[in-house]
Amino acid sequence: MGKNLHCKHNHPLNLITRRIENYFNNNYRNNWRAPMFSKFDRISPVVTLTQNFDSLLVPSDHPSRALSESYYLNSEYMLRAHTSAHQSDLIKQGLDAFLVLGDVYRRDTVDASHYPVFHQMEGVRLFSKQELFSHLGDTSRVTFFENGSRDATKQERHTIETSLCLEENLKNTLRNLANNLFGDDVEMQWVDAYFPFTHPSWELEIKYQGEWLEVLGCGIVEQEILSSAGADSRVGWAFGLGLERLAMRLYSIPDIRLFWSEDSRFLDQFNVEDPNTKITYKPFSKQSPVINDVSFWVPDDFSENDFYDIVRNIGGDIVENVELFDNFVHPKTKRKSKAYRITYRHMERSLTKREANEIHSGIVAAGVQQLGIQER
Ligand code: FA5
Ligand code: MG
Structure with missing residues (x-):
């Protein structure tokens, strides 16, 4: 804020x-x-x-x-x-x-x-x-x-x-x-x-x-x-x-x-006096992503937005995308499970697998603690 x-x-x-x-x-x-x-x-x-x-x-x-x-x-x-x-x-x-x-x-x-x-x-x-x-x-x-x-x-x-x-x-x-x-x-x-x-x-x-x-x-x-x-x-x-x-x-x-970037390689591209100046943003680095999946059992009152909130709070701007790719209800127990694919990519520098995995585990741990999810 x-x-x-x-x-x-x-x-x-x-x-x-x-x-x-x-x-x-x-x-x-x-x-x-x-x-x-x-x-x-x-x-x-x-x-x-x-x-x-x-x-x-x-x-x-x-x-x-x-x-x-x-x-x-x-x-x-x-x-x-x-x-x-x-x-x-x-x-x-x-x-x-x-x-x-x-x-x-x-x-x-x-x-x-x-x-x-x-x-x-x-x-x-x-x-x-x-x-x-x-x-x-x-x-x-x-x-x-x-x-x-x-x-x-x-x-x-x-x-x-x-x-x-x-x-x-x-x-x-x-x-x-x-x-x-x-x-x-x-x-x-x-x-x-x-x-x-x-x-x-x-x-x-x-x-x-x-x-x-x-x-x-x-x-x-x-x-x-x-x-x-x-x-x-x-x-x-x-x-x-x-x-x-x-x-x-x-x-x-x-x-x-990118709007929240304080990297001069981003901001300098918009350093013009006249707002009518034609500007086409040129990406300054193409980092490769780390993609991790997670699937877990969810409690009945689970809300997707609560999970997204945790992802943004813990992963910050390193998270590029969260996609729900599987929604499963156990035929006998009727328990619900969800699987998400999280794409991690730093906007300004490269991201190691290890760094991404640490964030990923942090997200899952927070989900367990705050939302009562259970990893499968
Ligand atoms: C509204 O917020 C209404 N208050 C708009 C309105 C005003 C309607 C006056 C009638 C009269 P909506 O939730 O669709 O509507 O959001 C408006 C715009 O905000 C969207 O079209 C989109 O451009 C932008 N927007 C919505 N959610 C996000 C988001 N999470 N991130 C970035 N942009 C968003
Ligand atoms: Mg709308």
């Missing part, structure tokens, strides 16, 4: 942040020609469960609230799992358009595009009726709100034209952002999604190394959130994008662990 990589001069997360901010500042201005979006990049990542969940209408039994998903400090406070945690507070303060940048924390899978700490940028924009339908000469002929029903394209309180206009505005904003970052011929696709705080909702995927990489979630803000925050006369959209994912695609950074 507290590294604020997104604020660190010459860090790739700072470069991409500045590009995105420039995009919003150059293309979105208010009536006085000042930047429309206010920016917040130093809000503490310690938030209340109310901010992270309740203010966003996350139901009390939603899986994202599980202890195995997030990092809790106590029953009241946690490390934010997304920058959406600040939406409601900032809307309450009267803001109509804002960007929030920061570090977010999650227990998650261990591979090249997932890390327990990463950075998000939240964007929210609210509209009055005049603003949303500003392209129409006469807005008296369209209806902004109704008491209708919810379906795949809209919420109860929104008319179909309100919902479709918001969707178009949101998707144009993000599509133009993606073209601004990656050029006009980047391949992208919208995927229908679900979030408790937006409806309808989408995720944007971008082609990276031949595969679709999810880079952001977004949608039309639930009207109930706006009314609780005192902005019921407005409607709006919101998005939350993963800065590492975008930076990986933009600079061809192959592994998310």
Whole structure:
């Protein structure tokens, strides 16, 4: 915590942040020609469960609230799992358009595009009726709100034209952002999604190394959130994008662990004044991996994220990937067993088999002690 990589001069997360901010500042201005979006990049990542969940209408039994998903400090406070945690507070303060940048924390899978700490940028924009339908000469002929029903394209309180206009505005904003970052011929696709705080909702995927990489979630803000925050006369959209994912695609950074590297052979490649400078990351060392398998019996309350957490805590950035490759239930005893393949590779120097094996044994020992697993 507290590294604020997104604020660190010459860090790739700072470069991409500045590009995105420039995009919003150059293309979105208010009536006085000042930047429309206010920016917040130093809000503490310690938030209340109310901010992270309740203010966003996350139901009390939603899986994202599980202890195995997030990092809790106590029953009241946690490390934010997304920058959406600040939406409601900032809307309450009267803001109509804002960007929030920061570090977010999650227990998650261990591979090249997932890390327990990463950075998000939240964007929210609210509209009055005049603003949303500003392209129409006469807005008296369209209806902004109704008491209708919810379906795949809209919420109860929104008319179909309100919902479709918001969707178009949101998707144009993000599509133009993606073209601004990656050029006009980047391949992208919208995927229908679900979030408790937006409806309808989408995720944007971008082609990276031949595969679709999810880079952001977004949608039309639930009207109930706006009314609780005192902005019921407005409607709006919101998005939350993963800065590492975008930076990986933009600079061809192959592994998310590299963002935490303090090796000058990494950082020096991003030492430029102008964030628009074209940079393609050149790997400075190709170390060979050590691959170790482990299989064990698991207790009934076993959660995969708890095991991933132990792997990252003990193995640190030496662990490149954890893959579940066998799931077995004993036909008679019904005991469950799992087998994982752990790939160890140092990003900056070579790793001996012995060193990797020691870490591996440490991981297994911690699993036995903390999770009650039993090695097979
Ligand atoms: C969210 O966090 C929502 N708050 C986004 C949102 C905001 C939706 C506003 C609607 C309105 P999601 O869990 O999909 O959604 O994460 C958003 C992005 O964060 C992902 O698309 C991905 O780019 C990035 N991300 C998620 N998990 C990780 C991880 N473990 N490591 C790195 N990046 C991640
Ligand atoms: Mg997602």
